[in-house]
Each structure stands twice: as structure tokens, then as C-alpha cells.
Amino acid sequence: MLSRFGVCWLRGSSAARGRLLRTTSGVQHDPFESCCRGAVPLHAPAAGASLRVAALVAGGSLLLTAAGTLRCDEAVPPEPVRPPAVRRVKVASAADFKDGELRQIKVAGSKDGSSSEGAILLACIDGKFYATGASCSHYSAPLAQGVAAKDKMHVVCPWHNAAFDLRTGQPVRGAGMQAIPTYAVTVENGDVIVDLPKRMEDFVAPAMSKRDCQDQRVFVVVGGGAAGVAAADALRQEGYTGRIVLLTEEPHLPYDRPVLSKNLAKGADPESLHLRDAEYFEAHDIEVRKSARVKSLDADARTVQLMSGEQIRYDSALIATGAKPRALPIKGGDLPGVMALRTPEDASRIAAACTSGKKVVVVGSSFIGMEIAATLKRRGCEVTVLGMELVPFERVLGR
Secondary structure, eight states: OOOTTOEEEOOHHHHHTTOOOOOSSOOTTOGGGGGEESOOSOOOSSTTOEEEEEEEEETTEEEEEEEEEEESSOOOOOOOOOOOOOEEEEEEEGGGOOTTOEEEEEEOOOTTSSSOOEEEEEEEETTEEEEEESBOTTTOOBGGGSEEETTTTEEEOTTTOOEEETTTOOEEESSOOSBOOEEOEEEETTEEEEEEOSSOOSOBOOOOOOOOTTOOOEEEEEOOSHHHHHHHHHHHHTTOOSEEEEEOSSSSOSBOTTHHHHOGGGGGOGGGGBSSOHHHHHHTTEEEETTOOEEEEETTTTEEEETTSOEEEOSEEEEOOOBOOOOOOSTTTTSTTOOOOOSHHHHHHHHHHOOTTOEEEEEOOSHHHHHHHHHHHHTTOEEEEEOSSSSTTHHHHOO
16 A cells, blocks of 8 residues: 555554554554654555565564565566575485475585585475475574465464565565575476585575665664564665665664563573674664654654654655553552563563562463463472463464
């Protein structure tokens, strides 16, 4: 949906299910919406350009991450960039595969060490074979344990729902930010032959366009989470050569927020959570403005006003601020011992308070609540989980 205002909003649980919800009211549960006027539905920066966006909702918190594609028009997937093949390897018999099957196949290295060992994913879709890297670029989950989305030519990770195009290896949904390698496949006399490079890599950096100083367009991304950095990446990958400004109110570079509920100790080392390092942003001319809290956005004037007083003019903007955990709407919900988890600083406070032997109550029985409960249990705490559902994860997985 194109808009003359150039603003794109992401919001709510509908986005978490892979759909984009059009709205004129802003981002649910986000105080930022009250100061933005004139916001309108989805907008892509230019014909053929795309932004991979979606949301994961768990325990009342909204984390925006990379996902499906917003497009002004459909385009043929770009040709994959493959390393030069130096060995042809028989990996399977075509007759042994069922349509839609995914299989991880180990590849032996050469005895002299000139070729490395590795693993590939071999998929059979409509009788045609595709070979890619074997692991998801998020947490290296085995893609063979996932599913093949036949209608979209995607392989979907079994852990966090990331998806990759089987033809190009490009990430098309979820938290995987690197592409996976692809390899040429042929069937000869009933044998499946894959062309492999001498050195096999697990992941591949997507091709990125360069900033053109003659291109005066400005694209502002409000929000420094995984969705924000994925959007900035997607712009460069799709050929956008204008200026990209990513605004985050936190003092950190974009980081992998879901890790915090699984490992509270990471709160003390936020750099270990970075999705991209400073050198990456510099190399691709993506301006990351840390501790830059937005005061207001004027869609008519196409300007963003920061709390510091600075004003930034933009041609297009993406609102990817996510949401804060819902506070307990009861007396005592604001006492010092009641904590919410969203930032590394929150994780450090919880870790300091919840030492071995402490009794802890976790309110919320979906993913974040159950993950933090398991983490605290491992720390030696006595944990009680309170949820509105009859069983944990009921709203997501059913009974």
C-alpha cells in the first residue's frame, strides 16, 4: 500500500502471524503512538524495493524481527551468488527421495586437506532438487528438521520460524540475517550430483548496494531492534542508495533481544548480543543514532523531532519500535521487587535480585514467561508461574 506520507507502521499480533495490519492509529502498547499524527498504512521506498518485517509476540512483549517481504511489485528472485565449484559430489539417489522431503547430508573432506568437510540440505520440490547450507543463520538449527513451504519455495527453520529461499539462499522471514549458500544440482543416471566449493561456508553475506552521494533521499527507521536493522539491510540489498538513518532510544547497537530470557548473564555483556557490529554499519553507510529518543513524527511535513531538539527530514520512514511489557494493573504492581524484562539492564537487575534460593513468581505463561522461569530454575530459584491459560502456551499452541 503506497502512501503520500511515506510512513510504514508495524503492529500487533496479526503481524506476528506473518500478516501486516494496516492502521492509522500507531503501534499498540507503544507510548510513541500518542505523539505521531497523520501516520498511514504501509509504504515501500521505491518500485521493486522491499522491507522484510514482522513481529514475534510472547508474554505481552512485542519484538519486531525480520520476516516476509513488502513489495511495490513482484519480481523474479535474484540470481544466487555461488562460490566457484571445484568438486562434483554424488550425495543421493533420486529414487530415494519423496517430494517435499528435506535431508541433511554430510560431505567428507579430502584426505590431503585441500577440500573441507561440511553438510548440505538437499530438498526435493515438485521433482526438482535444491541444495543449500544445512543450518539456519540465526542459531544454527538444522534446517532438515524444518519444513519446506512448497508454494513459496522456502525452507522454514524448526526453532524460530526463520525462512530461506531454496533457490537463492536469501532470508525471507524470521531472525536469520545472513543468507545460506546455494549449490548447483543435477541428476545424472538417477544420481543427485551437487557442485561444491573447496571450502564450504555455513553462511553467506548478502550482496549490498553502496551509498551514492548523488542520491539525496533519506529513509528513517525508528526503532533499533531486529526489525529495524533487518529493514536497513533489506534497503541496501534491494539497491537503495540513499541515506539510511536508524534511530534507537537505547545506548546499544541493535541486539538479539530474545537471548536475554534464556541467559540473564548476557545483560552484563550487551556487545555479545549485537546483531551487527559498528564496522558493519559503517561499511554499508547505515547511520545508527544511539540514545536518540523520538519526541514526535509529522507525516505531513515528513520530519522526525528528537527529544534533543534535533529535527530530521525524511522521504520515507519505517516505525519499528516494538512494544514494552505490559505492567501489572494492580496495587503494588510498581513496587521495587516487581520487574519486567526487555533490555540488558533489565536482565542484570533480575539476575542480581534472583539468586539461588530466592522465591520468584513469573506472571505470564507464554514463551518469554516460560523461558525466564526455566532460566531462574537453573539459577537455583524456587519458581512459580502464573498464567491466564489452563496450560502454558495455550494461546499459541493450544491445549
